[in-house]
Each structure stands twice: as structure tokens, then as C-alpha cells.
Amino acid sequence: MKICILGAGALGCSIGGVLAMGGSDVILIDRNQPHVDAINGAGLKMRIGDEEKTVKVKAYTSPAGLEPVDLVVILVKSFATRAAIESARNLVGPDTLVMSIQNGLGHEEILAEVVGREHVLAGKTYVGGVFLEPGRIISGYKGKHTYIGELDGRLTPRLQAVVGEFNKADLLTTASTNIMGTMWDKLMVNVAAGALCGITRLPYGWLYKIPEIEEAGVAAVAEAIAVAKANHIRLTSEEPKYYWDLAAEGLPADFKTSMLQSLEKGQMTEIDFINGAVVRWGERSGIPTPVNRTLVACIKGIENWIVSFGNQ
Template structure:
């Protein structure tokens, strides 16, 4: 790809059009600096409340210089921003594929894509979507904390950012991006060893993230506890041994350096992104940080017991968090003492159950449920689409309903049983990843209207595509005729005869 337009634009003008994909605390900190540097910066976030606050009042930024409001461009829809010169990817690691595929309107003929995410492997995911020739990788030590929608605490001063080409070349386009960042006060260096640079940042995350997530401590509290420092240094030493075995060139061989670097320039009250995720009830990026060390260690025969233990602890906290949320969903409805019946579907959906109506099964005639719908297909990203086609056809007789591409080279494949496979060759996990749910509706317009009460956002694919607040994508489909939904719901394949 001829990607010289970014460099040409930077030389001819001073403003560059940039999209921050995943404008949370860190993305907003970087985006605010780039905006104040005179660039046209779009902050993309799926939180309607966060975006609306920024559009209405500007972005409130608290930092070492005090508090100020920055007038920013913010949106939940990539289409509103349109094609940009540079996409800076800062979504959570596990959202990379879905976020980029849902923001392809940002990609023009000469757009570059720069990942500044925590962990390892994002550049391969992005390359599979937009082409490897567009992708640059990087790491940043900038910090940010979300205080409220449209309000962040920023830690930019004195925090370094490194970017580079995947093949290690020092190119004019990488230098131009660094110049844009530096002009906005973001200390940025072009690296000829970006893989080593990414490992350098990984070591910082390994040193502090899981420990603060497991203990609930801020940076100040963490650095005040000698026992935790000992554990942090042991985890970093393991990661360094793994990197050495993998042939990665690190900037230091001293475990103290990442430990010290993690807290430099940040207030004692700052919290790691892993702790922030847990406090918000979200899953963490542990699989891409300490989990990456464990996987690479297994690959290269290096033991990683400390990192494996930290992964297990965070996974345990996530499990407990999920169980609590599930329990709250089950028991969050007030049920009369006169009707201590088994939990039914009404309880699961938050409906108050009358003492005189302890219904255990909704027979379908309760119109308060609104327009009926059913799950028509489940879309899954798979690494080997041909294997999945053969398995589900040979074992379960689920033959082809539709194909995108040809049968010999399918990009997507739908079975009569309701599965949709999406070919994703870079997928490395032991199971498929959920892409979206396809829901067949009796009245799609009524469902879309009702959905607005739940804070969903419209996806770039169309107004019938909804992104739920926790990230799940749902495609609503109008049944033709509408009566098909009722007929489908009448079928009970588990009924005894």
C-alpha cells in the first residue's frame, strides 16, 4: 500500500485526522492531548453516556496542571467520523477483532492503524482485518483513570510512547506519526525493535496489574508493601526468562526497572487498568498480559509458576464476580412471601411476581413481553472454517443454508441448524469466539424502539445491529411473514411423546 498520504498531509498542513478507537480513560488522555495539539481527533466509545457527556460539556481532564475542559469530537458510530488518516486502537484486548470490524468506515485508501494496547498479539488480529501493510504497533506508558462519563484523570507528563513498523524499519510514515504525537506533548520515539518494546511494556503490566487486581490496592499502596514487591519482581523475572528464550531483545535485564517504571509520574491514588476493570464488574486483560507470559513459557519450555498463580487468582476473582452478578439477576426481583416458588423466567428478567400468580412457565400470551422473537443464528469466528463445515455436516447433518464466497473458499458459512461460521485464520484460542447473535423478530421496529431504554448503541452495519453495553453484538431480523416467529416458538423439540 502507498501510505505516503499521512506524511504528505503532515508536511503540508499541521492537522491530522485521527480516530481513537476505544476512547476510555487512556484513549481520552491521548485524544485530549492530540486535540489540543491542533488535530482533528474523533473519540469513539460504545458508551452512549460517556459520549453524550463529552459532546454536551466537552471532556473534563484532571492532571498535574489542574482541571480543564477540552472541546472534543465524540461518537459511538465510526460512520460519523468517516475515513481518517490514523486509527489509534485502544480497546480492551478481547474486543480488538469485533471493534475493528465494526469500525471499517474509518479506513480509507491510505489510512494507517496503530495499536497502543496492553499485551501481545493485537497487531496480528488487526492485520487480518485491514491488511498488514497498514498496521504499526506501539506501547505507551501514559496513564488514565475514568472518574465519571466525560471526566478523566490523565497522566501524560513524563510518560513515554514508542511506535514502530512490524518489520523494524524506520520509515517516514512512522516518523511523521511520532512528530504529530510529540507536537501534542506526547513524548514519542520510533523503535527499530518494536517487538522488544512491546515486551518491555508487557513487563510493566506484569509487575503491577494482576497484583493490584487481586489486592484492590492503588499504586501508592502497592509500592508501600515489600511482600508485594517481591512477588512482582519474581513475576517480571519469569517474563524476562521467557523473552530471552524466545529471542526477544529487551531494554533491560533488571526486574527492578519495570517495577520502578510502572509508577513513575503517577499519583499515589492511581489504579491500574486491571483493577479499574474489576471495580467496574468487567473482565480483565489477564490472558494478554500474565497469561501471554504463561503461554510463551509453555511454548519455549520456561516454567512460569508465579505468573500462572497470578492468572489463576484473577480468573478466580472474575469467576466470583460473574457468580455474584448471576445471583443478583436471579434474586434481584421482589417475590411475595406467599409465593416462594421456584425462580421462573419472569424472575430472571426482573418482573415482579404476584403472590396470586406464581406462574412457572410463560405460555406465550403475556403481551407485556412485547413483540416475540427467537434466536435464529449464532455467529462464531473460527480459525479453520473447512474443518467446522465438515464436522457439523458429517456428525450432525447440519448442511449449508447460505455461503459468503464460494463453497471451496468460504468467508462465512451458515448451516440449516442456525450456526454461522466466520473465517478468522489468526484465531488461536481453544474454542470459537462469539461474533454476534442473530435474532428473528415478529416486529423488528417495536423491538428496536424498546431496546433504546436499555442504553444500546447502533452499530455501523445498520440500525438493526445493536451493541449492548457490555459489548455483545445483536443483529435483529424482521421475519417475513411475521407469523413465522409464533410458529417457530410453538415447537418444543424436547417434548415427550
């Protein structure tokens, strides 16, 4: 199967590199020129546990001029989703599938608007990746699960083919008939602590020591659960504390959410696709979401400060 990873940062390289090792024909697309040059020059260096492997894979800074592929995996920052897929229309042939495995909600709607709903799969992954330097990453894929599904919940041959391709590479992948439930389960984890970590600047070891922060995180999840129930989403649990605890499970005290990591780099966050998604779905469903709305406002305030004053 010919697969393009659109957004080959740490996670994109982690998944793309493992797929390439499993025999898939993988293309990596990333705007980071030194990163692309390093991959093309010496291969993608992947630290997997105590080993470091070198994977030969082609990398480009743009999809322009490339031929259609079987599967496009979207792993750009959420706010760049529309621009990324619009720039990659040439990769989408009559039978090409396009799949987001980004954090948050709302990507599938964007992809469907650009390439057509009939091309879109949905996915969620717990695979991790850490960027070390251009052309070199840590891949945290062992024991981490990925879920892929059709938007209508059917188990189709094309879905099974993609799942089979991932499993061939030892990516633990399941075809889901409840992909929306899976996506909301992952959303709950991000809603629980992502924004609070970004606002307070506290890594988990300190974040989880403060009762008032736990109260706010649990309240944000409770709102999200109410919204999910109103939309007939099947969740693993309807207990807010379950997701607050799950968010920190197995993570070290110095762990920082991607939202905090983005702010520390002076970058915009994915708040609109996480807590912001809860607010939007709540508005459509008539469910009030004051806690999530406040968290969105705080993060947007920090982002605005970075843009306005961060370089002073």
C-alpha cells in the first residue's frame, strides 16, 4: 500500500517509519527543510526502546507534483488541516482514502468538505513520538493502540485493508464500529488536563497535586460527557473522574501536554479542536459549557499575548 504521511513531525515519523519498516511504500511530507534533508540524506533515525534503527524513506517539503496514493494520513497541527489537504489534492485519486489521526474533533468535516466524504476515514491513536533533531525521533509505538473506522460505523473491505496494513507493521490497530465513541474517549483525556496544563504551566506531577485544578478538570469533562450523551455518543465511561485519572495514567511527573509544549515554543495550540469542540457541539445541542468556554478564552488570551508581546 502506498501511504503519504502529511505532517511528518515526531508522531508522523513515528507512524510512517514503522509502516515503512513493515513493508508499506511510505512518503513523508513536512515543511521542515532540514528535517526532510536529513531523512533523504541518511535515512530516518528512530529510537525504539534501547535500539536505534535507520529507515530508508522518501521525504518532501511539499506534495506538489506527486502522484496519487492509496492512503493519506493527516498529522499536521489541527488549525493547518484545511490548508494541508487543499495543497495535497493531487495525492487523492478516485480510490484514495484520507484519514486524520489528529487530536480533537472536527478534522473529518474539513476533509470531507475538501475531498468528499466518500474518501474519508476517521482514526485515533495512542502512539507517541518525540522529535530529537532533524531526521531523528523517538518512536513510542510498542503496546500503543490505534483505532480506525468508517464515519458511518460500517466494517468495509477498504477499512479492513488499512487496518491490515497497520497491523502488518506491528501497529496494534483495530477496526472500530464506534469510531465516534473512540474519538470522544480520547477527547475527554485532552479536555481533562490539556488546557489547564497550558494555563498553569505546570507539568503533571504538580498539576495533579492541586485540588482546585482537579475540580476544574473534572468539571470540564462533565460538560463534555453531557454533550456526548446529548449526541448519542457511546463512551467507555460516563464518570468524569475516570477521564481525569486516565489522562495521567502511566505518565512521568515531568510530563507536559502538547498544549503546554506549543505555548512554550511560542506556537498556537489546538484548543479550538479540543475544548473548543466541546463548546461548539454544546451550542448545537443546547448544552451549556461554561468551564470549557472559560478554558478556551484563557488559552486564546495566552496565544494573543505570545503574538503581541512574546518577542519583547
